[in-house]
Amino acid sequence: MIWNRPMESMKRADLEKLQLERLKKTVERVYHNVPAYREKMQAAGLTPMDMQSLEDLRRLPFTVKQDLRDHYPFGLFASPMRDIVRLHASSGTTGNPIVVGYTRRDLDNWSELMARTLTCAGANADSVVQVGYGYGLFTGGLGAHYGAEKVGATVVPISGGNTKRQIKLMQDFGTTILACTPSYALFLAETLQESGIPRDKLRLKAGIFGAEPWTEEMRRELEYRLQITAIDIYGLSEVMGPGVASECPVKNGLHIFEDHFIPEIIDPVTEEPLPYGEKGELVFTTITKEGFPVIRYRTRDISVLHVEPCACGRTHVRMSKVSGRTDDMVIIRGVNVFPSQVESVLLSLGLTEPHYVLVIDRVGTLDTLEVWVEVSEKMFSDEIRSMERIERTIQRELESLLGLTARVRLVEPKSIERSEGKAKRVIDRRKLS
Template sequence: MEYWNPAYECMSREEMTRVQTERLIDTVKRVFHNVPHYRRKMQEKGIEPGDIKSLEDLKKLPFTYKQDLRDTYPYGLFAKPLSEIVRIHASSGTTGKQTVVGYTRKDIDTWAEVMARTLYCAGANMNSFIQVAYGYGLFTGGLGVHYGAERIGASVIPISGGNTKRQIQIMKDFGTTILACTPSYALFIAEVMEEMGIKKEELQLEAGVFGAEPWSDSMRKEIEERLGILAIDIYGLSEIIGPGVASECKYKCGLHIQEDHFIPEIIDPVTEEVLPPGSKGEIVFTTITKEGLPLIRYRTRDISSLNYEKCECGRTIVRMSKVSGRTDDMLIIRGVNVFPSQIESVLLEIGETAPHYLLIVDREGTLDTLEVWVEMTQNMFSDEVKRIEEIEKRIRGEIETTLGISAKVKLVEPKTIERSEGKAKRVIDKRPNR
């Protein structure tokens, strides 16, 4: 069977509208009565739950921003008492304050459901061996895929990230058929396989579900050729549920959004007006089944478009185009969200350098690299080499602690970094076809 839940994945547009409307009305009532933040925002706009009667009324509701989660840190947007929250995850924020998300038992069940559909999109079933090489822990990737794999009755190999030679050996010995990781890590695995002298024909890999970072079609082709698999793109945000929000199928013509759980809109990021189907803009999500952390019109900052035509695979749920960029300055490096302001915070806390810095992002082989140039003060410029190396090491350690990724730090001469009268150019991204 090609679908995990055909009743919803192949539902008529009329029936989907009915389901979404019913669930939206219920969600709005719940957040109004249980979340003071939403009640205040709705009252400021002169809206009451009774005003929301159809999907057309969705645009009357206020937007939710990542900053709202920070302002109410850690549990201020939860709609259920903490006694009903059975899982807490978090993702990094711009100033080190994490974005906290909570799940009830029903939310975990929903997460397993949407990930089961995602894995079926990749051709997985109960006979599959699914190697989960996304990170486990506070990051939602590992456990999200894990739940979906268990839901369909597949054999889960919960290896997490890293230790690449062991990953490959386990793939070979255990008969892994589905690989789940970031696309850049999949390419790195292919490189290490070649170094180890292991051919793709020695593995039983059939497909990969790759997400957590932007990747191009040329990267997809390279992964497919070097690993001999079908490579599909998956999309998710911790705030919405984690992985499982949307997924490509084998036809790779957009990512199917599980819209019985998440209503998408495309808006103009400047005017905030809702754009018609097919228009490119910022994708916004409203969760309509989540209990712990329901979000209304969440601004993702991701640029995409929506296609409501039936897919060749038979699914009728709406498809979003591959994310083509962002409306803010966030970078995704090796699956980790990185904001220039995080680097700035580290430098200001250390306080021994000038406040001028530049992030140089590149790709060596298949893995992203981050180099941070920091200007020395005039006083530092005359310091001995050992002293400069000590400061570089300290900055490097603080960046790794704050961001969770390694970076090369280079102290440069005063006035080396270009000045601008307008918005400072903080990032040079040299990655090809990103």
């Protein structure tokens, strides 16, 4: 099922024509209403009249997160505050938070995009959608909430946390679709198993999981434990919130809703655009947002774009699952390491629980990597020799994949902190010295 077939299945030529029309209007809007964008364009010798084709987009300067912080709180808004009907913001743990504003039309578009996303997971008016993303200034909760209402589904706005209550309401209310981070879904699955509630007491059919990178191995784990279809969704507050892209039932990449966003892939070092099929950093330009449009925003997310037709009938470009972030990447002895690589090894081996953390330290001038991995209750009671054998197996697989030696340390059950939102996968002690 497709929520908005005329838009989601538009012929490529017609879609690109629509994109160019909307791009021209957006560039003109920011040029005249946002001094920071106008100054950047003038410095590059550009005016809105220079946008004559989609290829001209690459002539525009990039926008980065620091630009948003530098113009805190409302300096990049393209609409007057009287037209802004809602504000969202990041936590601001490293300086000023990122503040985004929405007009009434922006909120209508956002609801439309999340309706498309939920429909990809099978949602309809008979669905009960339990929203386990955080409500408040974080965009996840309300984004999923209004999309579910747009579809006509029944919404359970429980937000994150209170895990035992999540399970109870899931059972009592007949939840059919779960919306939360994949790491929290794993915690819910673990709690469900411990509760002793038979899986057939739940009506759960699908989950839309996002806000952090997760692997195919994690998908298989979630689908096995919860007996659902696990759909990857993508979004970020700076561009819209959730609803930028979503997998369809084919699960062969996430469809980017290109009637609202123009994606690019660039080389994160040279900043040059890359062709379809090559891995690099995702860049987005919004082409329908009024309150807070962004031009060529560097997401720091690593992905690949695919333009080949999808069996589902949608024609929008697909992005591969995010494999990591350039700012989540850690460099150890000259080697780039992403937590998702470690997750892939652990889940493919299936020897431990899927809870882990990377601990990075420095001994003298040498960086060290230690991977802490939880074991099950049964395994924890095994003899030391068995545990050592598992540690060596994981270490060997990690060394083969990463190209460096990592010490593996098996830790007791429940010793790694569970997350109700985005999981913390890295402890970098080098920063403390």
